[in-house]
Amino acid sequence: MSDAPLLDVTGVGVTYGGYVALDDVSCRVVENSIHALIGPNGAGKTTLFNVVSGLVKPESGSLQFRERQYTGLRPDQILVMGIARNFQQVRLFPVLSVIENVMVGCHSRLPRTSFRDFVLGPLGRDKVDRLARERAAEMLDLVEYRGDTKAPPSQMTLVDQRRIEIARALASDPQLLLLDEPAAGMNPAEASQLSEIIRKIRGLGRTVLLVEHNTRMVFSLADEVTVLSAGKIIASGPPSAVKSDSAVVTAYLGNV
Amino acid sequence: MVVVNRNGFIVFHNNEVLAIDNVFMAAVAFLASRDTGIGVGMRKTMIAIGLSAVAMATPAYADVQIGVLMPTSGFAAGFGLEEQGSIDLFMKSYSDLGPAGKLKLVIYDTRGEPAQAISLTKKLIDSDKVTAIIGPYLSGESEAAFPVANRAATPIVTPSSAKPGIAAANRPWAFRFSSTTDKTDKALIEHWTKKQSKPIKNVVLFYDGKDAVSSSDGKTVMPAALKAANVNVLDAISFQTGDVDFSAQVTRAKALNPDGIVVTALFTEAGHLVSELRKQGMTQPIAAGVELSLDHKFIEIAGKASEGVLTAAEFNRDSSKPTVVQFVKDYEAATHHLPGNSSALMYDTLSLMRHCIMSTGVVGNSEADKVKIRDCWANMNGVEAPIAGAVTINKDGDGVRQPNFLVVRDGKFVVDP
Amino acid sequence: MVFLQQLINGVMLGSTYALVAIGYSLIFGVLRLLHFAHGEVFMVGAFIGLGAVVYLHVGPLVALLCAAVGCALLGVVIEFVAFRPIRRRNGSLLAPIVSSLGVGLLLQEVATNLFGAEQTRFPPQFEGEMIRLGGLFVTSTQLFILGTSFVLMLAVHLFVSYTKYGMAMRASAESTDVARLLGINVDTVIVLTFAFASALGGVAGVLVGFAFSAISPFMGVSMSIKGVAIMLIGGLGSIYGAMVGGLILGVVEVMTVGYLASSYRDAFSFALLIIMLLVRPQGLFSGASAAKR
Numbered sequence: 001m002s003d004a005p006l007l008d009v010t011g012v013g014v015t016y017g018g019y020v021a022l023d024d025v026s027c028r029v030v031e032n033s034i035h036a037l038i039g040p041n042g043a044g045k046t047t048l049f050n051v052v053s054g055l056v057k058p059e060s061g062s063l064q065f066r067e068r069q070y071t072g073l074r075p076d077q078i079l080v081m082g083i084a085r086n087f088q089q090v091r092l093f094p095v096l097s098v099i100e101n102v103m104v105g106c107h108s109r110l111p112r113t114s115f116r117d118f119v120l121g122p123l124g125r126d127k128v129d130r131l132a133r134e135r136a137a138e139m140l141d142l143v144e145y146r147g148d149t150k151a152p153p154s155q156m157t158l159v160d161q162r163r164i165e166i167a168r169a170l171a172s173d174p175q176l177l178l179l180d181e182p183a184a185g186m187n188p189a190e191a192s193q194l195s196e197i198i199r200k201i202r203g204l205g206r207t208v209l210l211v212e213h214n215t216r217m218v219f220s221l222a223d224e225v226t227v228l229s230a231g232k233i234i235a236s237g238p239p240s241a242v243k244s245d246s247a248v249v250t251a252y253l254g255n256v
Numbered sequence: 257m258v259v260v261n262r263n264g265f266i267v268f269h270n271n272e273v274l275a276i277d278n279v280f281m282a283a284v285a286f287l288a289s290r291d292t293g294i295g296v297g298m299r300k301t302m303i304a305i306g307l308s309a310v311a312m313a314t315p316a317y318a319d320v321q322i323g324v325l326m327p328t329s330g331f332a333a334g335f336g337l338e339e340q341g342s343i344d345l346f347m348k349s350y351s352d353l354g355p356a357g358k359l360k361l362v363i364y365d366t367r368g369e370p371a372q373a374i375s376l377t378k379k380l381i382d383s384d385k386v387t388a389i390i391g392p393y394l395s396g397e398s399e400a401a402f403p404v405a406n407r408a409a410t411p412i413v414t415p416s417s418a419k420p421g422i423a424a425a426n427r428p429w430a431f432r433f434s435s436t437t438d439k440t441d442k443a444l445i446e447h448w449t450k451k452q453s454k455p456i457k458n459v460v461l462f463y464d465g466k467d468a469v470s471s472s473d474g475k476t477v478m479p480a481a482l483k484a485a486n487v488n489v490l491d492a493i494s495f496q497t498g499d500v501d502f503s504a505q506v507t508r509a510k511a512l513n514p515d516g517i518v519v520t521a522l523f524t525e526a527g528h529l530v531s532e533l534r535k536q537g538m539t540q541p542i543a544a545g546v547e548l549s550l551d552h553k554f555i556e557i558a559g560k561a562s563e564g565v566l567t568a569a570e571f572n573r574d575s576s577k578p579t580v581v582q583f584v585k586d587y588e589a590a591t592h593h594l595p596g597n598s599s600a601l602m603y604d605t606l607s608l609m610r611h612c613i614m615s616t617g618v619v620g621n622s623e624a625d626k627v628k629i630r631d632c633w634a635n636m637n638g639v640e641a642p643i644a645g646a647v648t649i650n651k652d653g654d655g656v657r658q659p660n661f662l663v664v665r666d667g668k669f670v671v672d673p
Numbered sequence: 674m675v676f677l678q679q680l681i682n683g684v685m686l687g688s689t690y691a692l693v694a695i696g697y698s699l700i701f702g703v704l705r706l707l708h709f710a711h712g713e714v715f716m717v718g719a720f721i722g723l724g725a726v727v728y729l730h731v732g733p734l735v736a737l738l739c740a741a742v743g744c745a746l747l748g749v750v751i752e753f754v755a756f757r758p759i760r761r762r763n764g765s766l767l768a769p770i771v772s773s774l775g776v777g778l779l780l781q782e783v784a785t786n787l788f789g790a791e792q793t794r795f796p797p798q799f800e801g802e803m804i805r806l807g808g809l810f811v812t813s814t815q816l817f818i819l820g821t822s823f824v825l826m827l828a829v830h831l832f833v834s835y836t837k838y839g840m841a842m843r844a845s846a847e848s849t850d851v852a853r854l855l856g857i858n859v860d861t862v863i864v865l866t867f868a869f870a871s872a873l874g875g876v877a878g879v880l881v882g883f884a885f886s887a888i889s890p891f892m893g894v895s896m897s898i899k900g901v902a903i904m905l906i907g908g909l910g911s912i913y914g915a916m917v918g919g920l921i922l923g924v925v926e927v928m929t930v931g932y933l934a935s936s937y938r939d940a941f942s943f944a945l946l947i948i949m950l951l952v953r954p955q956g957l958f959s960g961a962s963a964a965k966r
Contacts, residue, residue, distance in 0.1 A: 328790075329785065329790050330790070330891070331891070333789075333790035333791060334790070334791045337789075337790070337791075465934070465935055465936045466936075493934075493935075494934050494935045494936060495930070495935045496935050496936065496938070498895065499935070500881075500885035500886075500887035500892075501682075501686050501884070501885055501927075503682035503685065503686070503927065504679055504682050504683075504926075504927040504928075504930035504931040505930060505931070505935070507675060507678045507679050507682060507931060508675070508679075508930075508931050508932075510675075511675045524791075524792055524887075528885065528886065528887060531800075531886060535800065535803065535812060536810060537803065537810060553791060553792075556794070557792060557794060557886065557887075559794075559797045559800075559886075560797060
């Protein structure tokens with residue numbers, strides 16, 4: 001733990017037009033931890049996710065992953081590096097089946113497509129296609145998805161869709177998994193089941209950065225909590241410390 | 257976009273998309289033009305001809321300017337290219353008009369489109385101030401362009417358009433060198449039916465419903481000629497200029513089992529049709545209207561299937577007449593191609609136009625000069641043209657001649673006795 | 674019997690339409706843009722095939738392969754020249770339409786100057802032998818075309834369903850952003866899509882050349898319009914829609930000509946399109962229904 005953090009965000013700033021979405025945000029995520037990011041609506045949590053995953057380029061500041069500077073890389077390069085995410089609004093591919101959605105997540109971890117892949121892949125005998133299918137099934141199992149894998153995801157419940165999305169993100173074998181409000185719309189039982197899944201993921205040696213509104217879930221699950229308000233970090237530390245921080249209380253009471 | 261074409265002439269091209277008669281694409285092209293500043297105006301293909309000759313001309317005389325309209329691009333480009341060969345050949349030897357100075361040609365590409373023919377006719381008369389116009393090529397174009405020239409009191413002579421009535425409707429300024437299909441069709445059908453060992457009682461008639469001359473021929477002129485020869489038309493089946501798939505038409509005809517097949521179409525479509533007829537196993541004798549224009553491309557397209565197809569044409573390339581032999585020789589030397597029917601028609605039309613300029617004392621591009629040329633064409637009676645021989649223009653403004661009958665034998669058009 | 678023969682004629686015509694339309698759909702799927710030069714890629718394919726046959730004296734299969742490879746390269750060049758620079762600069766939606774129209778015109782003009790404006794054809798031996806099946810007739814070339822088209826359609830289906838890049842193509846077609854976040858290099862996928870679609874277009878060009886002996890610089894123009902119409906009938910961006918739509922259009926055209934008149938052909942085709950847009954605006958196959966397959 002004395003080592004450098006897995007993810008090191010330093011002094012990141014993002015503005016949309018004149019609106020300051022992130023202002024000098026710094027945040028360190030320690031390897032193999034569950035790190036929660038909380039804050040009122042509009043605090044900039046999703047923007048920070050977008051910056052970390054490469055969808056939004058920061059105007060200032062730097063991003064390091066495993067001590068490697070990666071500011072300015074494309075999203076696909078960032079994923080290959082080991083950062084995967086889900087979406088607050090589920091964004092599964094409607095024309096692909098459940099299993100195919102997860103198989104797409106395997107893309108970067110599959111061997112190069114050869115001519116053989118083209119010829120044999122279609123016949124179902126190719127190892128690339130088989131690998132992807134097996135891995136996808138494994139991931140769906142990990143997130144405890146029990147539904148039909150050949151149906152389109154639109155036929156599934158929202159809870160299942162969130163699970164599929166997490167499986168899809170996991171399929172790329174990420175070191176760091178970014179989860180944006182995975183428990184939104186879940187009842188307490190489902191949320192606690194999800195907590196177990198997240199712990200299981202951490203148990204596999206992965207690190208989870210979590211945005212979540214469900215504070216009960218956050219404080220029972222997270223090793224580390226960072227509080228964001230109006231684009232700024234107002235507190236950071238273990239859950240017990242953050243919970244009693246006066247700035248956090250003010251921010252929540254003042255805004256929620 | 258500026259492209260230098262095969263003949264080394266500079267051709268300015270506008271948006272090709274307007275060639276498509278499709279509103280959607282036109283709309284896209286329009287939007288496109290607004291976005292980029294590509295002009296989608298009238299297409300202008302200006303070909304500078306006989307540049308060296310023009311440059312040497314002394315300005316003492318007002319040269320005589322003649323406009324030429326022909327399709328050098330688009331589906332009918334083949335005809336225009338045959339005409340181009342004759343123009344080059346003719347201008348090499350005959351651009352000098354003696355006291356009247358030089359013959360200058362202003363040539364525009366109509367792309368085979370009537371709308372283009374109209375606007376280019378206007379342009380030739382209003383901007384280029386030509387004394388007379390040769391062209392356009394297709395009947396559909398001439399039908400559209402003749403009224404324009406007639407209103408503007410400018411002589412216009414098509415070398416080739418054969419649909420009946422279109423010169424008659426535009427008296428007194430419109431003429432044609434060619435004779436009309438009603439005359440050629442009748443002669444062709446008589447000749448064809450007489451030659452068959454098995455009498456022809458029933459035929460299927462195929463016609464191009466989009467091309468003006470083929471369509472009028474297929475809908476009215478040819479049926480009349482067939483009726484006069486006591487031949488019954490089982491079905492008249494149409495296709496459209498530009499079609500390449502004729503399977504549906506031929507399947508339909510095959511079911512009727514006719515004694516013979518009559519085609520009125522331009523060479524490209526006729527070629528594909530004849531090819532499909534033989535491919536589907538229809539072996540009946542075929543007669544093709546004068547629209548075929550004796551084009552060797554027909555044989556190229558139809559291949560072996562073209563064997564035995566009978567057609568009528570003004571030009572007989574194998575004629576032993578010395579002027580024809582000379583023309584074929586010179587044309588081939590200059591272009592490395594054999595002249596086609598279109599080449600012959602253009603060459604004769606140019607010759608007669610020059611004859612009219614020189615014999616009536618045309619000196620420039622005035623109204624009086626226009627009248628002189630008009631009267632020369634209107635009163636033409638037995639004037640010798642290098643290829644066709646004696647040329648007479650009737651009161652309708654149409655050429656009057658007996659066609660040659662030609663049949664395909666061993667991949668060549670030969671005279672059918 | 675005549676009806677059956679007409680049906681064969683229609684399927685023949687439709688199968689070549691389908692190949693062109695699949696290319697359109699693949700590119701539309703990924704870029705959400707109409708690639709107006711695709712008809713010209715088809716035309717270039719025909720000329721490459723013709724060149725291979727005339728100058729290299731190769732057989733029909735090698736000619737197809739030459740056209741596929743040549744057009745794949747051409748497609749990639751078009752992507753780099755006409756689409757990518759505009760995408761990089763976030764140009765207007767109209768800009769790539771204009772640039773692809775421009776590329777199409779350029780290809781037409783270059784072909785006209787190289788090969789002339791007139792139609793040319795494959796040597797007569799490519800017309801094939803006539804085969805009688807009862808009262809029906811087909812030529813060996815027709816069977817070859819039909820076979821090739823259906824094998825290629827099957828290959829396209831298998832490629833997009835069961836290969837890594839096929840899946841990446843479908844994912845990118847849904848959302849380029851999400852695809853990127855899943856580690857897919859969308860630029861690579863776009864290049865691949867252009868190559869693949871253009872190869873299909875090129876093969877279709879050669880097949881049409883075999884079928885109708887009519888190769889000209891302008892043969893792509895009407896194909897472009899038909900491709901767009903088929904895409905609307907089949908569902909924007911759906912390759913299965915393109916396959917079925919192509920066959921439907923071919924059969925409708927032939928039946929109209931065979932039983933009515935050729936002058937109604939385009940009217941019927943477009944009436945079909947309008948009815949489709951009214952009754953099922955999303956096309957035959959679209960969204961979720963395509964996934965059910």
